[in-house]
Amino acid sequence: MKKLIIFCLLVLGQASFSQELYIMSHPAANLAKNRVELRNNLMGYDDFKYFHNSLEVNYGILGNLTMYNTVFYTTNSNYKLLGNYDIAFRYRFFQHDKTNYHLRSAWQTGINIPLNPTVIKDDVVTYELHPGHTVTFVNYSGQNNASQVSVPVIDFHSSDNLTYRNDLITTLLIHKFAATGEMGWNMNIPENDFKFGNFFDWTLAFGYLAYPAEYSGYNDININLYIENKAYYFFKNKYKGVENPNSGGFRMDTYFGLQTIFFSSIMAELSYKLPVHSNEYSVDVQGIKRPNALLFSLRYLFKI
Numbered sequence: 348m349k350k351l352i353i354f355c356l357l358v359l360g361q362a363s364f365s366q367e368l369y370i371m372s373h374p375a376a377n378l379a380k381n382r383v384e385l386r387n388n389l390m391g392y393d394d395f396k397y398f399h400n401s402l403e404v405n406y407g408i409l410g411n412l413t414m415y416n417t418v419f420y421t422t423n424s425n426y427k428l429l430g431n432y433d434i435a436f437r438y439r440f441f442q443h444d445k446t447n448y449h450l451r452s453a454w455q456t457g458i459n460i461p462l463n464p465t466v467i468k469d470d471v472v473t474y475e476l477h478p479g480h481t482v483t484f485v486n487y488s489g490q491n492n493a494s495q496v497s498v499p500v501i502d503f504h505s506s507d508n509l510t511y512r513n514d515l516i517t518t519l520l521i522h523k524f525a526a527t528g529e530m531g532w533n534m535n536i537p538e539n540d541f542k543f544g545n546f547f548d549w550t551l552a553f554g555y556l557a558y559p560a561e562y563s564g565y566n567d568i569n570i571n572l573y574i575e576n577k578a579y580y581f582f583k584n585k586y587k588g589v590e591n592p593n594s595g596g597f598r599m600d601t602y603f604g605l606q607t608i609f610f611s612s613i614m615a616e617l618s619y620k621l622p623v624h625s626n627e628y629s630v631d632v633q634g635i636k637r638p639n640a641l642l643f644s645l646r647y648l649f650k651i
Contacts (some may be wrong), residue, residue, distance in 0.1 A: 378407030500543035624642035
């Protein structure tokens with residue numbers, strides 16, 4: 348009887364967790380205490396002409412407090428290997444759980460730190476966009492050149508701005524279906540003269556446990572389907588306190604994902620990014636098409 352009770356608890360724990368392990372979004376969930384997650388993400392742009400990747404090492408400090416560490420890197424030739432380091436903490440402050448149901452809320456705060464900061468100053472400035480493109484400005488302080496940096500900080504592999512992030516997350520799970528809403532405020536802190544615009548971000552994500560129909564054991568293979576919508580509103584970039592009129596705007600992307608979980612500890616994930624809308628200067632005026640992207644991710648979880 349004792350073994351049966353333990354088995355049921357494990358199955359219920361797995362069922363209530365797997366379909367909210369979003370690929371691109373944050374759930375209002377945490378790693379268990381002393382549990383470690385290793386994750387490597389490979390994001391390919393423009394039919395895999397360019398790559399922007401990240402390595403994560405995440406740790407469950409408490410049952411409701413998790414530390415997240417992410418280092419961004421690229422293997423493209425002629426680019427700096429390391430881009431930014433992101434450290435964040437997620438604290439789950441509310442939960443209401445029943446059988447095959449839970450409602451949870453969490454707060455996540457963190458800082459994005461450039462490991463190889465690219466200084467914005469006069470003369471020649473070269474910036475690395477993380478789809479792999481390089482943008483070079485000559486005599487940057489000139490009026491015309493200053494207005495050329497119209498894209499937001501999230502499009503850069505390397506910058507000299509710290510980004511302080513805060514997000515409120517709520518997740519609802521009902522049997523095999525999970526829904527998550529998230530809203531965040533992100534503040535950029537410049538090291539020199541150029542300040543990227545602060546921005547809001549929103550997420551509305553859905554997950555569905557497609558397989559198995561019924562659990563037979565703790566090590567059952569799980570297959571989850573995801574639709575994740577991410578939106579941003581960027582305020583204008585500033586150079587020496589003067590706003591760049593060509594910067595700022597709204598952007599929305601949708602991700603379609605497939606996730607397979609083996610032995611409750613190994614996850615293989617695939618997610619396709621579809622740019623839905625943008626009224627940013629580079630899109631509306633310059634006619635630059637934002638690229639589709641395909642992400643492949645592997646995760647491994649273990650306890651220490």
